[in-house]
Amino acid sequence: MTRIVIIGGGPAGYEAALVGAAYGADVTLVDSDGVGGACVLWDCVPSKTFIASTGIRTEVRRAVDLGINLKVEGALVSLPQIHQRVRDLAFAQSADIRSRLESEGVRLVAGHGRFVDGGVGAGHRVQVTTAEGGDDVLDADVVLIGTGASPRVLPDAQPDGERILTWRQLYDLDALPEHLVVVGSGVTGAEFVHAYTELGVQVTMVSSRDRVLPGEDEDAALVLEDALAERGVTLVKHARADSVDRTEDGVVVHLADGRTVAGSHALMTVGSVPNTGGLGLEAVGLDTDRGGYLRVDRVSRTAVAGIYAAGDCTGLLPLASVAAMQGRIAMYHALGEGVSPIKLKTVASAIFTRPEIATVGVSQQAIDNGEYPARTVMLPLSTNPRAKMSGLRRGFVKIFCRPATGVVIGGVVVAPTASELILPIAIAVQNKLTVDDLARTFSVYPSLTGSITEAARQLVRHDDLD
Ligand SMILES: Cc1cc2nc3c(=O)[nH]c(=O)nc-3n(C[C@H](O)[C@H](O)[C@H](O)COP(=O)(O)OP(=O)(O)OC[C@H]3O[C@@H](n4cnc5c(N)ncnc54)[C@H](O)[C@@H]3O)c2cc1C
Ligand SMILES: NC(=O)c1ccc[n+]([C@@H]2O[C@H](COP(=O)([O-])OP(=O)(O)OC[C@H]3O[C@@H](n4cnc5c(N)ncnc54)[C@H](O)[C@@H]3O)[C@@H](O)[C@H]2O)c1
Numbered sequence: 001m002t003r004i005v006i007i008g009g010g011p012a013g014y015e016a017a018l019v020g021a022a023y024g025a026d027v028t029l030v031d032s033d034g035v036g037g038a039c040v041l042w043d044c045v046p047s048k049t050f051i052a053s054t055g056i057r058t059e060v061r062r063a064v065d066l067g068i069n070l071k072v073e074g075a076l077v078s079l080p081q082i083h084q085r086v087r088d089l090a091f092a093q094s095a096d097i098r099s100r101l102e103s104e105g106v107r108l109v110a111g112h113g114r115f116v117d118g119g120v121g122a123g124h125r126v127q128v129t130t131a132e133g134g135d136d137v138l139d140a141d142v143v144l145i146g147t148g149a150s151p152r153v154l155p156d157a158q159p160d161g162e163r164i165l166t167w168r169q170l171y172d173l174d175a176l177p178e179h180l181v182v183v184g185s186g187v188t189g190a191e192f193v194h195a196y197t198e199l200g201v202q203v204t205m206v207s208s209r210d211r212v213l214p215g216e217d218e219d220a221a222l223v224l225e226d227a228l229a230e231r232g233v234t235l236v237k238h239a240r241a242d243s244v245d246r247t248e249d250g251v252v253v254h255l256a257d258g259r260t261v262a263g264s265h266a267l268m269t270v271g272s273v274p275n276t277g278g279l280g281l282e283a284v285g286l287d288t289d290r291g292g293y294l295r296v297d298r299v300s301r302t303a304v305a306g307i308y309a310a311g312d313c314t315g316l317l318p319l320a321s322v323a324a325m326q327g328r329i330a331m332y333h334a335l336g337e338g339v340s341p342i343k344l345k346t347v348a349s350a351i352f353t354r355p356e357i358a359t360v361g362v363s364q365q366a367i368d369n370g371e372y373p374a375r376t377v378m379l380p381l382s383t384n385p386r387a388k389m390s391g392l393r394r395g396f397v398k399i400f401c402r403p404a405t406g407v408v409i410g411g412v413v414v415a416p417t418a419s420e421l422i423l424p425i426a427i428a429v430q431n432k433l434t435v436d437d438l439a440r441t442f443s444v445y446p447s448l449t450g451s452i453t454e455a456a457r458q459l460v461r462h463d464d465l466d
Contacts (some may be wrong), residue, residue: 001026002335005126005140007113007279010037011320012146012311014097016327021104029106030113030128037093038148039320045055045093046086047191051352053082054198055103056465060352061198065391077199084169093357109136115143116279122306124284142306143281143335144295146327147314149272156243157183157268163251164244164266167192175266176201181253182262183241185212187351189269190224194353197231202263204234204242206253213351217364217412219378221358223394224414227355235259252294274313291315298332298341308334316342319349329434345409348426350419355395358422361410361429374400374409379414380453386446392416397451398423399435399461406434408456415448424452435459 002025006013009031024165034041056075057235063070101108111128116137118125121289124143128136133167151166153159161169164222167188180196182189193205193212205212210234212228213221221299225235240256244442250264286304300308304435308330325342332339362466363364367374381387381395401408411425428438438456442448 002142003123003138003140004028004142004144004276004331004334005030005113005124006137006144006146007031007126007395008037008148008275008311008313009033009097009108009294010039010146010147010148010311010323011037012313012323012327013037013144014101015324016331017106018142018311019328019331020105020335021101023331023337025142025331025335026281027106028109028140029101030109030138032110032112034094034355035098035101037146037451038150038168039323040093040097041090044320046088046171047167047188047253048352049086051191051195053085053389055155057198057200061393064172069088072200077176079173079176079340081171086171090331099117109180110280111136111137112277115282115283115286117283122307127280131333144300144327144330144334145276145302145307145309145313146311146323147275147313147325149274149318152270152273154241154243154268154270156268157241157253157366157440160246160266163246163264164268166171166268170267177263177265179204179250179263179265180200180252181206181261181266182269183244183253183266184271185214185235185271186269186271187208191352192267192269193228193233194224196335197228197233198354202293204236204241204263206236206255207260207409210237210239210242213357216351216357216400217359217406219396219398220359220412220414223355223396224351224353224357227353227394242270263315272312272318274315276313298329299333300326300340300342301333306334315343316380316454319347322347323347326366346426350422350424351453352419355392355414355416356418358413358418359411360422360426361408363397363398363410363425364412367400367410372400372409373403373404375459376400377455377458379451379458381448384446384448384451384454386448386450387415389446397409397421397455397457399438399452401435406436406459407432408435408438411452413452417448421452423447424449 060075061072111130116127179202182208192413251266253261294309350358378398398412400410408428423430435456
């Protein structure tokens with residue numbers, strides 16, 4: 001029986017463990033902080049749960065426009081209750097994953113894993129140190145590293161859990177900040193700017209670039225920027241934070257160009273660093289790259305035989321869905337099952353702001369740069385009957401297809417439920433469907449998905465003119 005040791009219990013680790021167990025391997029999962037990983041306990045699940053609460057205020061804010069006399073000022077925020085809900089849900093999900101793993105026969109070990117010398121033959125040895133200081137050594141034929149990443153800390157902006165915060169410390173606040181300065185305008189920053197604004201907090205966003213979400217679809221980012229500006233968010237552009245100081249009753253963010261931004265609290269969302277230190281990689285001759293990431297191929301192999309890596313510690317694409325897929329692929333490969341290498345061009349992802357921004361496949365930027373020949377269409381939701389009925393003023397659907405064949409290669413949806421609406425485009429991209437296939441699919445009338453089939457029809461009509 002193949003002995004598999006997995007270090008890290010996030011989506012990469014626990015999904016891999018389930019595959020390993022399903023294929024009859026002897027699987028041990030080692031995790032230092034809790035099954036489900038940072039994804040479930042600190043990052044993805046808590047932030048989305050928090051945003052679910054703030055979304056209620058979003059709906060109330062829109063009620064008056066739809067003839068319901070609810071005032072957002074009357075929708076008071078019970079922060080301790082929101083935070084407790086976040087914690088309860090995260091722990092409950094962690095417990096669900098734990099019992100699923102146990103019922104599938106995975107052995108769970110709580111502790112910190114690291115490689116030590118002395119694997120037998122082609123095998124490896126992992127030493128586990130428990131919180132109490134006990135040690136155990138596990139022999140393995142295959143090891144998967146899925147240790148994730150942690151918030152990046154600027155040397156002169158040390159989080160104190162009170163005023164200078166990482167996103168993992170937010171749920172310990174007793175009261176809402178009066179004025180939150182969010183440093184970093186990536187996905188994490190944008191989601192929290194959105195959430196706190198919806199809770200009625202004054203928010204200033206410090207962006208090192210000329211816009212929010214520099215890595216995302218520009219049209220989508222501009223829609224979000226407009227929506228945030230309307231809700232009173234101040235965006236400080238071309239602003240790189242050097243340091244953050246505590247003052248008597250708040251914080252001051254010092255920018256590299258000499259400007260300062262004052263607030264009551266600072267939330268640092270300046271990226272993450274991989275958890276690859278302290279793993280004993282030298283014992284197995286494994287190196288990391290300059291950023292500390294483990295380099296893997298498309299079936300999650302590292303440079304050392306029998307050692308695989310998956311998820312945020314590889315820096316491939318830091319998403320829970322990608323981590324899980326990398327983990328599963330690693331196990332299929334290690335156990336000699338048929339496996340398809342990971343394809344990042346079909347990954348769907350969403351940013352949980354209001355409106356949400358969801359993307360899949362090839363980006364508009366890659367098309368504009370000439371990397372992919374494509375025909376594109378962008379259809380504003382303002383023409384969609386369902387959007388009008390719901391009082392939606394913003395949003396659009398974009399579809400990109402191959403010029404000659406009409407095969408769908410990407411798309412973007414900006415809408416309140418874009419994370420759900422992206423699926424038909426993702427199915428088209430994954431299965432190489434054409435715009436004609438999409439156009440001939442019945443969508444419900446009236447529905448926002450009607451804009452997806454309509455956008456496809458516009459590309460088909462263009463086909464006739466070629
Ligand atoms: C604020 C935020 C929101 C996000 N929202 C989303 C989202 O909506 N959708 C999405 O797809 N992605 C989201 N992500 C990204 C997602 O959380 C990560 O891609 C995902 O957590 C990666 O999973 P992982 O298994 O690689 O690692 P993790 O989830 O980080 O789990 C790794 C685990 O390994 C443990 N560990 C580390 N070192 C050791 C060791 N030596 N021994 C034992 N255990 C160890 C860690 O403590 C942790 O428990 C978000 C990220 C952030 C920061
Ligand atoms: N909804 C989701 O799926 C979701 C949510 C959050 C994060 N994530 C994943 O996590 C990844 C990382 O996102 P992130 O936003 O945490 O990190 P990021 O690295 O994408 O963004 C950090 C931003 O901070 C800026 N920055 C860095 N140093 C700075 C400084 N000193 N001053 C001002 N700005 C500075 C960077 O230029 C960058 O724009 C995402 O790409 C995504 O894959 C996903």
